[in-house]
Amino acid sequence: MAFEERLQAAAEATEAALDRFLPTEGAAPGSIAEAMRYAALGGGKRFRPFLVLESARLFAGPAEAALNVAAAFECVHCYSLVHDDLPAMDDDDMRRGRPTVHKAFDEATAILAGDALLTLAFEILGDAGTRADPQVRADLVLCLARASGAAGMVGGQALDLAAEKRALDEPEIVRLQAMKTGALIAASCEAGAIVAGASGDDRARLRRYGEIIGAAFQLADDLLDVAGDAAAVGKRTGKDAERGKATLVSIHGEDWARARLDELVQEASAVLDTFGVKASVLREAPRFVAERTS
Amino acid sequence: MAFEERLQAAAEATEAALDRFLPTEGAAPGSIAEAMRYAALGGGKRFRPFLVLESARLFAGPAEAALNVAAAFECVHCYSLVHDDLPAMDDDDMRRGRPTVHKAFDEATAILAGDALLTLAFEILGDAGTRADPQVRADLVLCLARASGAAGMVGGQALDLAAEKRALDEPEIVRLQAMKTGALIAASCEAGAIVAGASGDDRARLRRYGEIIGAAFQLADDLLDVAGDAAAVGKRTGKDAERGKATLVSIHGEDWARARLDELVQEASAVLDTFGVKASVLREAPRFVAERTS
Numbered sequence: 001m002a003f004e005e006r007l008q009a010a011a012e013a014t015e016a017a018l019d020r021f022l023p024t025e026g027a028a029p030g031s032i033a034e035a036m037r038y039a040a041l042g043g044g045k046r047f048r049p050f051l052v053l054e055s056a057r058l059f060a061g062p063a064e065a066a067l068n069v070a071a072a073f074e075c076v077h078c079y080s081l082v083h084d085d086l087p088a089m090d091d092d093d094m095r096r097g098r099p100t101v102h103k104a105f106d107e108a109t110a111i112l113a114g115d116a117l118l119t120l121a122f123e124i125l126g127d128a129g130t131r132a133d134p135q136v137r138a139d140l141v142l143c144l145a146r147a148s149g150a151a152g153m154v155g156g157q158a159l160d161l162a163a164e165k166r167a168l169d170e171p172e173i174v175r176l177q178a179m180k181t182g183a184l185i186a187a188s189c190e191a192g193a194i195v196a197g198a199s200g201d202d203r204a205r206l207r208r209y210g211e212i213i214g215a216a217f218q219l220a221d222d223l224l225d226v227a228g229d230a231a232a233v234g235k236r237t238g239k240d241a242e243r244g245k246a247t248l249v250s251i252h253g254e255d256w257a258r259a260r261l262d263e264l265v266q267e268a269s270a271v272l273d274t275f276g277v278k279a280s281v282l283r284e285a286p287r288f289v290a291e292r293t294s
Numbered sequence: 295m296a297f298e299e300r301l302q303a304a305a306e307a308t309e310a311a312l313d314r315f316l317p318t319e320g321a322a323p324g325s326i327a328e329a330m331r332y333a334a335l336g337g338g339k340r341f342r343p344f345l346v347l348e349s350a351r352l353f354a355g356p357a358e359a360a361l362n363v364a365a366a367f368e369c370v371h372c373y374s375l376v377h378d379d380l381p382a383m384d385d386d387d388m389r390r391g392r393p394t395v396h397k398a399f400d401e402a403t404a405i406l407a408g409d410a411l412l413t414l415a416f417e418i419l420g421d422a423g424t425r426a427d428p429q430v431r432a433d434l435v436l437c438l439a440r441a442s443g444a445a446g447m448v449g450g451q452a453l454d455l456a457a458e459k460r461a462l463d464e465p466e467i468v469r470l471q472a473m474k475t476g477a478l479i480a481a482s483c484e485a486g487a488i489v490a491g492a493s494g495d496d497r498a499r500l501r502r503y504g505e506i507i508g509a510a511f512q513l514a515d516d517l518l519d520v521a522g523d524a525a526a527v528g529k530r531t532g533k534d535a536e537r538g539k540a541t542l543v544s545i546h547g548e549d550w551a552r553a554r555l556d557e558l559v560q561e562a563s564a565v566l567d568t569f570g571v572k573a574s575v576l577r578e579a580p581r582f583v584a585e586r587t588s
Contacts, residue, residue, distance in 0.1 A: 023444045030452035032444050083409060088401035107382035108455050111405065112448050115377060115412065119443035122416045126435030134428035141420030141435050149413035150317045150326050154406050158324035161402050179323070 003284035010050035010070070015041060017071040021124055035105045035113035036120075040078040043096040047289075048073045048188040051213070054282050055192025055206050058275060062195070065132040069140060069195050072124040073188050076148050079117035080184075082110050084157055090239075118148070132195055139194050147187030156180025160245075167246050174215075174248075181221070182214030189213070209271040209282070216264040216289045222247040223257055224293070261290040297578035304344035304364070309335060311365040315418055329399045329407035330414075334372040337390040341583075342367045342482040345507070348576050349486020349500050352569060356489070362424040363434060363489050366415040367482050370442050373411035374478075376404050378451060384533075412442070426489055433488050441481030450474025454539075461540050468509075468542075475515070476508030483507070503565040503576070510558040510583045516541040517551055518587070555584040 018040050023033040049070035056066035085092040085100040086107065093103050102110035124130060125140045132140070146152060156179030159172070168176065189210030193203045225240050226249055240247050249257045268286040272279040312334050317327040343364035350360035379386040379394040380401065387397050396404035418424060419434045426434070440446060450473030453466070462470065483504030487497045519534050520543055534541050543551045562580040566573040 027445070030456045032449060032452045036444065083405055086402075086405065088405060108380075109452070111377055111380065111382060112452050112455075115409075116444040116448045118409065118412060119439050119448065122435055123439035123443055126432050126437075126439055128432070128436075134432040137435070138420050138422070138428040138431040141416055141431070142422075143420075145413050145417035145420055149417055150330065150410040151321070154410045154413065155323045155326060158326045158403070158406050161406075162324045176323075 003281055003288060006054065006281050007050050010053050011046035013067055014046045014049040014070050014074055017067050018074060021071055021120060031105050031109050032112055032116055035101055035109045036116055038104060039082045039101050039113055040075060040117060046074060048077050048184060051185065051188040051210065052192045055189045056196045058278055058282060059193060059196035059198040059202065061192065062131065065130055066192060066195050068124055068130040069191050072121040073144065073191060075117045075121040076144060077184060079114040080153055082114040086110060089161065136195055140191055143187050143191050143194060147183040152179055152183035156183065163245050164243050170251060173246060177215065177218040181218045182211055185214035185217060186210030205271060209268055212264050212268040212271065213286055213289060216261055216286050219248060219257055219261050220289055220292055222249040223254060226254060265290050297575055297582060300348065300575050301344050304347050305340035307361055308340045308343040308364050308368055311361050312368060315365055315414060325399050325403050326406055326410055329395055329403045330410055332398060333376045333395050333407055334369060334411060340368060342371050342478060345479065345482040345504065346486045349483045350490045352572055352576060353487060353490035353492040353496065355486065356425065359424055359426040360486060360489050362418055363485050366418040367438065367485060369411045369415040370438060371478060373408040374447055376408040380404060383455065430489055434485055437481050437485050437488060441477040446473055446477035450477065457539050458537050464545060467540060471509065471512040475512045476505055479508035479511060480504030499565060503562055506558050506562040506565065507580055507583060510555055510580050513542060513551055513555050514584055514586055516543040517548060520548065559584050
């Protein structure tokens with residue numbers, strides 16, 4: 001099946017690109033390089049890189065430049081996991097079936113490795129070696145920074161921590177998820193369009209597609225936390241209920257959530273109608289997100 | 295005196311620029327915006343912004359664009375202080391005479407506010423609103439990222455933490471300081487040249503000047519830790535000795551350090567000879583660094 005093959009190919013290409021960009025052990029002091037590699041290599045579905053690559057491919061974008069952008073976005077995703085897992089944050093010991101970075105190394109190393117991964121993402125985007133023209137590189141930096149900062153992913157994590165102290169209402173939950181998960185996923189889709197030199201309208205279309213995918217992704221994640229198997233998921237489940245954290249699933253129930261997921265799959269697909277058969281791989285992504293079990 | 299006036303003017307302009315770029319309270323969730331503003335506003339000598347601005351002025355660079363770059367570099371400096379002060383790192387309670395961010399807020403907020411400040415720096419540089427052309431913006435992103443990442447500031451902090459576990463030898467100490475303090479200071483000087491469109495030779499010259507300034511800055515810092523007054527310095531002193539951390543001052547003594555500082559002041563000045571009287575303000579910077587008491 002085309003979709004799974006493309007996802008697998010994207011994961012392999014991203015792993016190789018990250019391996020090239022990450023410092024080698026000994027090149028950076030202490031255990032920083034080792035911790036960065038531990039955090040970024042050897043795991044993950046590489047879903048954001050897949051979105052970058054397929055969005056770029058939709059507009060016949062340059063494959064090498066797109067791959068570098070994909071690696072940059074994955075660095076930001078990996079950094080966010082390392083920091084979110086810290087004791088002061090979500091305090092998680094396991095991630096992708098392995099000890100989290102602060103468990104495998106120590107807290108200071110985890111903080112620094114996360115900082116270094118975030119910085120590396122921008123180094124990759126700023127570098128002329130990424131083979132994108134300067135205007136594209138500057139646009140990509142802005143796209144990634146906006147998705148990652150206080151108005152994006154970091155802000156979403158802050159809201160998520162606040163949610164442990166007081167129950168959020170539904171609009172707040174939707175906002176939290178749009179920031180914490182949705183912003184980087186939407187930016188990944190837009191970044192593929194940017195690196196391919198797509199028009200402003202097409203950039204907006206891919207961003208909209210990514211926003212819907214992000215909402216589906218988070219809804220699926222909330223369902224997994226309720227109904228998933230910890231061994232398959234690779235991390236602890238049942239965390240939301242344990243922490244009294246409201247989610248759309250806890251508010252509306254699992255049946256509603258599954259029906260809403262189906263709607264989102266349709267909506268995402270509809271956004272891509274204008275691209276016809278060229279978008280067939282991207283059109284399968286929401287279904288994959290909705291049906292994932294880990 | 296011209297130097298102190300320029301430093302003061304740079305500090306005021308940077309404060310105003312940061313105030314514009316930082317999210318306002320309520321714009322970002324939880325206390326993130328508040329913590330970012332607490333970390334970045336109302337304190338600091340703004341020495342890195344001063345270096346960006348004066349380096350740009352040396353080549354008649356555009357003042358508004360240079361100021362935005364200066365603010366971006368200060369964001370990175372402030373983020374590094376917030377993360378370095380964390381309990382898992384240097385565990386400091388006071389900074390610039392006020393409680394550190396994790397004391398005034400909490401640890402999670404400090405980690406996230408640091409992450410958001412780092413991200414904001416790249417958002418500023420990537421934004422067309424900074425009024426620099428795309429090639430300049432991409433070059434600035436690369437310059438800042440290289441100075442800040444695993445091979446720069448983050449790597450230096452990792453070496454510094456390693457130094458608490460085993461005594462570093464002199465070459466390692468020099469490397470640590472070049473990475474932890476020197477890299478961002480050197481990059482600030484180079485960034486001023488970049489935003490002004492200076493030649494490659496002049497960029498290299500400013501970078502060299504910045505490296506020397508960085509070495510002087512760190513030597514003065516080590517002297518302050520030995521001989522400074524905590525109230526004037528605004529943070530705890532005597533930390534290096536207490537932690538058994540070797541510095542060039544502990545190896546060679548205070549007299550040697552003061553003589554070495556004088557040499558560095560001469561060297562930095564000599565690098566600027568080619569620019570004649572235009573560089574008179576920058577030529578005073580190393581003297582200021584060497585003689586600072588806080």
